Amino acid sequence: MYPLNNVYRKPYELYSGSAFVLGSIALSVAMPLTPIMTLPTAGIMLFYGSSRILSGYKILRYHSNLRRLPIYELAADEIPVSNSALFLGKGFRWDREHTQRLELARKPENIQLSRPTPMNLYFRNYEFHHDNFITRFTRSQSILNPFKPLPPVGGDTALHGIEPDEDDIYMNLGERVGHTLVLGTTRVGKTRFLETVVVQDIHRGDVVIVFDPKGDGDLLKRMYAEASRSGRPFFMFHLGHPKESCRYNPIGSYSRITEIATRIANQLPSEGPSSAFQQFVWRYVNVLAKTMEALGIKPTYEEIYKCASNIDNLAQQYMEQWLKLNAKNWEEKFEDFEFDDKEEAQARKQGRSPDAIKLASFMKQSGYQDSLADAISTILSNDRSYFEKLVSSLYPLLEKLTTGQISELISPDPTDPDDKRPIFDWMGVIQTGAVVYVGLDSLSDYEVAGAVGNAMFSDLTSLAGQLYKNGVGYGESTITKQKIRISVHADEFNELIGNEFIPMVNKAGGAGFQVTAYTQTWSDIEAKIGSAAKAGQIGGNFNTLIMLRVQNIETAQILIDKLPEVPIIMSTQLSGASDVSDPDDWVDFNTQNEDRIAMETVPMIKASDLVTLPKGQAFALIEGGQLYKIRMPLPKQDADPHMPENIYQIAKAMDGMRDSTY
Numbered sequence: 001m002y003p004l005n006n007v008y009r010k011p012y013e014l015y016s017g018s019a020f021v022l023g024s025i026a027l028s029v030a031m032p033l034t035p036i037m038t039l040p041t042a043g044i045m046l047f048y049g050s051s052r053i054l055s056g057y058k059i060l061r062y063h064s065n066l067r068r069l070p071i072y073e074l075a076a077d078e079i080p081v082s083n084s085a086l087f088l089g090k091g092f093r094w095d096r097e098h099t100q101r102l103e104l105a106r107k108p109e110n111i112q113l114s115r116p117t118p119m120n121l122y123f124r125n126y127e128f129h130h131d132n133f134i135t136r137f138t139r140s141q142s143i144l145n146p147f148k149p150l151p152p153v154g155g156d157t158a159l160h161g162i163e164p165d166e167d168d169i170y171m172n173l174g175e176r177v178g179h180t181l182v183l184g185t186t187r188v189g190k191t192r193f194l195e196t197v198v199v200q201d202i203h204r205g206d207v208v209i210v211f212d213p214k215g216d217g218d219l220l221k222r223m224y225a226e227a228s229r230s231g232r233p234f235f236m237f238h239l240g241h242p243k244e245s246c247r248y249n250p251i252g253s254y255s256r257i258t259e260i261a262t263r264i265a266n267q268l269p270s271e272g273p274s275s276a277f278q279q280f281v282w283r284y285v286n287v288l289a290k291t292m293e294a295l296g297i298k299p300t301y302e303e304i305y306k307c308a309s310n311i312d313n314l315a316q317q318y319m320e321q322w323l324k325l326n327a328k329n330w331e332e333k334f335e336d337f338e339f340d341d342k343e344e345a346q347a348r349k350q351g352r353s354p355d356a357i358k359l360a361s362f363m364k365q366s367g368y369q370d371s372l373a374d375a376i377s378t379i380l381s382n383d384r385s386y387f388e389k390l391v392s393s394l395y396p397l398l399e400k401l402t403t404g405q406i407s408e409l410i411s412p413d414p415t416d417p418d419d420k421r422p423i424f425d426w427m428g429v430i431q432t433g434a435v436v437y438v439g440l441d442s443l444s445d446y447e448v449a450g451a452v453g454n455a456m457f458s459d460l461t462s463l464a465g466q467l468y469k470n471g472v473g474y475g476e477s478t479i480t481k482q483k484i485r486i487s488v489h490a491d492e493f494n495e496l497i498g499n500e501f502i503p504m505v506n507k508a509g510g511a512g513f514q515v516t517a518y519t520q521t522w523s524d525i526e527a528k529i530g531s532a533a534k535a536g537q538i539g540g541n542f543n544t545l546i547m548l549r550v551q552n553i554e555t556a557q558i559l560i561d562k563l564p565e566v567p568i569i570m571s572t573q574l575s576g577a578s579d580v581s582d583p584d585d586w587v588d589f590n591t592q593n594e595d596r597i598a599m600e601t602v603p604m605i606k607a608s609d610l611v612t613l614p615k616g617q618a619f620a621l622i623e624g625g626q627l628y629k630i631r632m633p634l635p636k637q638d639a640d641p642h643m644p645e646n647i648y649q650i651a652k653a654m655d656g657m658r659d660s661t662y
Contacts, residue, residue, distance in 0.1 A: 004569050004597060007101065008063075008110040013056035020049025058164075066105065066114040066161040068150055071141075074633035076226060076640065079196060081203045085170035088546075088620060089196070091630035092163040096566040098629070099604055101162040103568055114158040116150060123147045155549060155614030160631055169630050171622045175544055176487075177509035180516040182618075183555055184548025189616040190518045193546070193632050194489055195222050197516065202226045206485040206514075208435045211456070213449055213492040215240050215439035217647060223437050224650045225642040233434040235424050236650055239449065240441030242405035244651030247412035247423045250455030251299050255466050260299050261286035263458040266498055267451045268393050271530050280390045284308070287375045291318045294372065302411035305398040308391075312353035315376040319359045322370055330366075337362045351384030400448050410452060426463045430472060430484060442495055453496040460488065461500055464508035483512040493517035494524035502534065505541040517542070521552040545621040546630075549613040556607040562621060563604040572596045 024045035031038050072090055080087045092098075104110060116124075127135045138147050150157075184190045194210070198219075201208045203226065212219060215238060227234040238245040251260045265282040268274070288307050291314055292299055297307075307314045323330040339358045347357040360377040363370070379387065388395075401410060412423050429436055438456065442449035472484055488504075490496050505515055519525060526535040539558070547559045575593045604627065605619065613619075620628045644650050 004571055006104070007059060008104055008107075008113060009059070011056035011059040013052040013059070017049045017052030017054075017056060020045045020052065022049075024049060062161075062164055063113050065164045066158050067116070069157060069160060069631070071151070072631060072633050073636045075636040075638050076195075076199050076222065077229070078636075079199050079633070080168065081200045082170070083173070083204060085172055086176065086197065087200060088169045088171055088622075088628070089193075089630040089632040090166040091160070091169045091620075091628050092166055094604070094619070094627045094629045096568065096604075098162055099566050099602065100568040102158065102609070103570070103602070105158045105162060114156065114161065120147055120150070124149065151614075153614035153616060155617070156609075156612040157614060159609060159613060160617055160629055163629070169620070169628050171544065171620075175623055176514035176516075177512070178543030179505050179509065179514065179541055180544040180546065181539070181542035182516065182518045182546045182548070183520070183522065183550060183558070184518075184618070185520050185551045187615070188549040188613070189618070189632055190548060191216055191219055191491065192616065192635070193548075193618070194491060194516075194518060195219060195635070196632060198223060198487075198489060199226050201485075201487040202232060202435055203230050204485075205433065206487040207430050207433055208487050208489070209429070209438065209460075210436070210489045211438045211440065211453055211491060211496055213440045213442035213453065213495045215441045215443070216491075219491075220437050220439065220647055220650070221644055223435060224644060224653075225640055227435040228642045228653075233432050234650075235422065235429065235434055235436045236439070236647070237409070237424075237436065238439035238441065238647070239406060239409065239452065240439060240444060241647060241651075242409050244647060245409055245421065247409050247419075247421050248425070248456075249298075249300055249412055249423070250410055250452060250459055251301065251304070253425045253427065253459060253463070255462055257289050257293055258286055259458065259462050260289040260304075263455045263500070264304065264394070264397070266458065266500055267397055267454060270499070274393075277390065277393055281394045284379065284391045284394070287372070287379060288314070290372055291315070291376065294318060295321060300411035301398060301401040302407055305395075305402050308394060308398065311376070311379060312356040315380060316353065316356040316359055318376065319356075319363060319373055322373060323359075323363070323368070326370075327366075327368060333366065334359075334362055337365075350382075352380055356380060397451060400445070401451060406448060426460055427472075430463075430467075430486060433484075440495075442492070446495070450495060450498075454498040454500060457496065457498065457504060458500040460513075461504045461508065464504060464511040464513050468507075468511040486511075486513045488513060488515045489518070490515065491518045493519040494528050497525060497528050497538070499529075499534075502538055505538060521550065521555045522558055523552060523554060544623075546618050547610060547620075548618040549615070550610050553607050553611075556610040559610065559619060559621060560603060560605060560607060562625065563627060565601045566604050567599050567601050569597055570600055572598065 024042040027038055027042045027045065105114060123135075123138045127139060137145060139149060141148050182190055182193060195218075198208060198210060199222070202223070208223070210219070210223060220236065220238075224234055224236070235246045236244070237248050251263055254260060261282045264285050265278050268278045268281060270278045285304065285308070288304060288311065289299055292303060292307060295314075295317055297303055323334075327333075337358070339354075339361065343357070343361070344354045347354045357380060360373070360380055363373055364377065401407070408419065412421075413419065414423055424434070424436070428434075438453070440449035440453050467484075504513065505517075508515070522535070522539065525538065526532050529535050529538070545559060545562070547556070550556050573593075573595055575591070577589055577591045579589050580587045610619065614631075616634065617629070617631045620630050622628060644653070
């Protein structure tokens with residue numbers, strides 16, 4: 001075993017191996033010796049020559065792998081699915097030997113092995129200037145074409161080519177409840193990795209929820225095709241296609257009434273002076289929500305906006321209902337209640353309804369005690385214009401969420417007989433084992449996309465607490481304590497994240513939630529959350545890290561800092577010459593050539609390695625800090641009978657679900 005195995009040398013074994021094989025053939029043909037001696041000798045020579053040729057072939061294969069990896073494609077139905085592990089792609093476990101090989105591959109004498117050959121460059125230049133039968137052949141991927149173009153993946157192919165012996169890489173499913181973070185710059189394979197994982201989740205039977213801020217049509221169609229193939233219910237919520245979308249009320253399901261105020265107030269600025277105004281908004285919305293619940297009004301963004309704009313009318317309805325239930329003959333007393341012109345004028349001056357102010361005053365002076373009525377009276381006692389300044393940040397948010405067709409999606413009316421689009425909620429999704437695609441169309445309206453996405457996350461977090469405590473089916477005739485795997489995939493994670501996401505990744509694993517978040521840089525998370533400490537708190541809850549090509553050194557450092565330094569062996573060539581001063585010696589000078597081997601410690605991978613990763617390749621830190629180098633399968637372009645041509649076909653296929661509202 002050599003201390004330094006140089007796999008970048010020329011394949012000298014081919015020369016000696018060929019000589020032995022030819023000698024074996026010549027010996028068998030010429031038969032210069034007796035057969036009993038010739039045949040064993042020829043056999044030994046053939047065996048030895050073949051083994052040498054095989055060793056040389058491995059060197060050639062290694063060199064070829066540095067420049068061009070074998071094409072790796074899988075159709076959706078070829079992606080392996082397991083109930084114990086998650087398939088990530090092909091690759092190998094990265095260790096000290098691979099760091100050693102990568103260092104050697106980048107030495108000046110070896111660097112040309114991972115770069116295009118001169119003939120390859122010549123034909124690429126020829127193709128640029130010509131278009132004829134020659135270029136049509138040289139552009140093809142035919143095995144007869146020795147000058148075929150390299151795959152358009154960019155990066156440094158040596159990063160994966162240093163290990164020609166790949167295996168399928170799997171991650172234990174038990175690790176997924178520790179959540180997974182996928183980092184990579186735009187257009188390097190995050191969505192393809194998401195598809196690979198989602199296909200497995202759907203066929204494994206997980207409840208699958210995908211948040212896609214951009215609204216990727218190919219991802220949507222893939223999810224529908226796999227749900228159809230596996231016979232799973234499918235729901236599409238898409239802000240960019242409201243007519244074809246299902247409907248969903250982000251604040252319609254809750255275990256505590258205070259959650260409504262939290263989900264709405266969390267969309268508002270909370271840093272610095274804005275924090276006080278956010279608290280005013282929270283209290284105002286909480287009073288509205290409690291009042292609406294008491295009146296039997298189902299909370300939606302539209303109803304909240306309507307009541308917030310005219311709380312006087314809501315207050316009057318509540319106090320009248322309370323008095324009917326708790327005070328006998330209150331109408332007679334109210335008729336005799338004195339409310340002079342001065343008080344009425346003061347109410348009008350403050351922009352308040354005299355009738356509502358009169359009722360509040362009547363309850364107070366009559367000694368009727370109700371905490372909610374007192375809270376409403378406190379709001380009514382403020383000048384309307386002054387109070388609206390305190391909660392002014394609420395109205396622009398509600399205006400965005402209740403304008404146009406978006407209002408019908410996120411403030412659905414289940415009693416409308418003309419709107420047959422399904423209405424879903426998360427508990428119903430979990431109970432039916434459904435697959436849900438959420439397209440937020442953030443390119444068209446960033447603010448609305450963020451608000452709806454955050455509200456959905458808040459709803460899911462609340463549901464996680466309910467599932468953790470009570471199991472699925474709480475409040476129904478049958479309750480199951482069996483854990484249901486809920487796979488949540490958040491693409492463009494930085495556009496969705498808010499304070500409500502912290503408890504989800506921190507505690508929801510116990511309820512069966514397994515979150516996979518995808519984003520470009522960690523700086524995006526810090527910028528959105530507004531606090532490096534909170535961003536670090538979120539990052540600390542992702543036990544698995546998968547990093548594709550990144551352009552941000554700080555992001556690359558997240559992975560590098562988790563890896564140890566490793567010792568590698570480096571050789572140094574030394575040569576020298578010296579004159580001989582003795583005139584009687586026939587030697588005029590001495591020369592010296594030597595190779596010195598030394599050990600040095602280097603990082604297992606460097607930031608430059610992550611910056612130069614080819615598309616579709618990644619480093620994965622899984623299962624307690626084990627580093628793997630993986631490449632993801634390319635999608636085969638074979639026709640899929642379950643794949644719709646466009647999302648309108650999906651909406652048409654969902655017609656059978658139009659009456660299945662819950």
